Amino acid sequence: MLCYNLYVNKYYGDGEKVFMEEIYNSEEEFLAAYNSDNFEKLSLTSDIVIFSVSSEEVDNYRKNEKKSMSVLLVKRTTYPFKDKWCFPGGFVKIDEDLEAAPMRILKRETNIDNIYLEQLYTFGDVKRDPRMRIISTAYMALIDKNRLDTLLNSAASWFDITLLEEEENIVTIVLDNGEKKIKLIIEKVLRDKTTDRYTYKVIENEDLAFDHAKVLIAGIERLRNKVEYTDIVFNMMPEFFTLKELQQVYEIILNKKLLDPAFRRIIGSKVEKTQYIKSGEGHRPSALFKYKNTR
C-alpha cells in the first residue's frame, strides 16, 4: 500500500499542537513513521530525602539516649551550587522506569536493598535549575541508619533535624552534622481553605542547593502525616527495640510528647514481645519488642 507520511498540524487556542495523523491506517503504521523530535524535550532527575533516626549520648549515665530525626545530604563538588548541600539524586535514564532511578541511587549511596521508598512530589518550576529545564521527582526513603556501616559517598553526611518553632506558619529548621549547621526559614502558605495543602516559601536558605529546602519540608510533612495512620516508622527501627525507643521515634517525628499508657495501648497490637531484654542501663531493664507482621 502506498502511504505518504504527511503531517497536518493543528493547534489549540493555547498554542499546544494537535497532530492530525488521519493519513495512517493503523497504530503500527503511525508508530513506524513517528518522529519524537517534534516535541520539546526536557530532563528529569530524581532526588531522595533519606530519613533516619540518630541517638545521642547524654551526660548522665542513668538516662536514656536522646533521639533525633536525621537526613542524608551530599556536598556538591561541581557547579551549579558548588559547595552547597543537596539530597542524593541523579538523572532518570531514558530506558529506566521512573522508580528505578531512586532505587539505583539509593543502592549507590547506601549499598543496601529493601529500603522503604515512596514517591513524594514532582517539582517542576521553570527556574528550579539554572542550567536548563529539569523536572525532579522527589522520593522519600526511610532507613535504620545502623544497617549502614559506612557511607559509600565520602561527600555524604547525616544531618540531625531540629524544628525550632512552628508558629504563625513560619517553620525554622536547623540541620546539623556536627561540623556544619544549616538554617532554613520557611513560610507555609495555605493553598485553599478546604484542605491542608501548603505552598512553601523559602525565606532563608544559605546552604541547600536548588529547591531542596521545599523538598525537605515536603518530606518532613509527609512523614509526619503518615506516622499518624500507618506503621511507617517501623522502617526506621532495628529488628528489636524497646517500646520507649519506639515511642521516642514517634515523638521526634510528631514533635510532641506522648503519654505512656495511651501509646502502649495503641501500639500494643502492632508489636510482639520477644524473649530478649535490654539491660545494663542504670535503671530497670526493658523488654525488647519486634514488629508484628499481620496482613
Add this chain to the structure above:
Amino acid sequence: MLCYNLYVNKYYGDGEKVFMEEIYNSEEEFLAAYNSDNFEKLSLTSDIVIFSVSSEEVDNYRKNEKKSMSVLLVKRTTYPFKDKWCFPGGFVKIDEDLEAAPMRILKRETNIDNIYLEQLYTFGDVKRDPRMRIISTAYMALIDKNRLDTLLNSAASWFDITLLEEEENIVTIVLDNGEKKIKLIIEKVLRDKTTDRYTYKVIENEDLAFDHAKVLIAGIERLRNKVEYTDIVFNMMPEFFTLKELQQVYEIILNKKLLDPAFRRIIGSKVEKTQYIKSGEGHRPSALFKYKNTR
C-alpha cells in the same frame, strides 16, 4: 581571563555521568558554557482526572435524585490509542511551570477558573507510551459540573463511575456516559506491610488509553482518603446545598451509607445554615446550607 571550556567526564558505577567542571571559576562562568545537549532528554505530559458529581432522576417523583461520582474523559481522534478514551492532558511546555500545564488544560476544556487542582502522582514506566519516552504527572481536579454550561471539547464526555465490587483486592470499575460503557478490572497489590500503598495491576481494560486505568484508580483512592480528613468535597458542591445532598456525595465517594445523626454532628461545624429552603420535592422541604470558611 582566559578560560577553556573543557569537559572532564567521570562516571559512577551505575553508568551515570559525574561532570567535573573544576575548570570554571564561578557559577556564572559555568552556566555560560553549559550545553544541555549532554543529557538524554524526554517529554513530560500532564493528565488530569476531573471528578464531579452527577444526579439522576428517579421514577418516583417523591424520591430524591440518585447521585453518582463522574469523571471527564476525552475520546482520542489520533494515534496512538485512536478511538480509545483518556483523561484530558497535554505536553508540558519547556517554558511553563509544571502546575501551569494542567491549569492551562483545565481552562481549555472547561473554560472556568478557580478549580481545585492537586498533584496526584507521576507515572514514568518506560513503556507507558508507545511513541517515545513520556513521563506524565497526573493531577486531580474537582468541580461542580453545574458550573459548566457545555463542554468546550466536543470529544469530551462525563462518565458515571460505579465501583462494582471490592473484595480480595480486585476492584471492578464501570464507567458509563449513557452511550458507552467502559469496564475495568484492577488488582491491588499491597506494596509493603507497613503502609497502605498499592501497586495496581490492570487485569481488564479495553477502552482506556495509555496507563490511564492506573491513573483513575489512583485518583479515586486519593479522593476517598482525603474526604475522610479534609473538607475537599465542598469543591464539588454548589454554593447552596442541603445536608442530605452533601451526605450523598460523601456516601458515593466513600462507597458506604452514613447515619444521619452522626453525619450532621460531624459536618455541623463546617457548614452554615442559610435563609434559603429547597421545597417542591414531594416531601418535607430542606434547609439550604453553605460551606463555612473558617481558617
Add this chain to the structure above:
DNA sequence: CTAATAGTGTCTATTAGACAGTATGTT
C-alpha cells in the same frame, strides 16, 4: 537507699454508632 526508667490500673472526657422518634412538606 536513690535515681531513673519500665510498666499498669483506673477514672474521666470525648467521640462514634445505633435506633427510635417527631416534624413537615406534596399529592
Add this chain to the structure above:
DNA sequence: AACATACTGTCTAATAGACACTATTAG
C-alpha cells in the same frame, strides 16, 4: 391520609487523655 424525607434526642460502645501508682535495675 399517605408517602417520603428532614431533623432530633438519647442511649450505648469505643476510644483518647490524664494521673497516680507499682516494679525493677545499676550503682
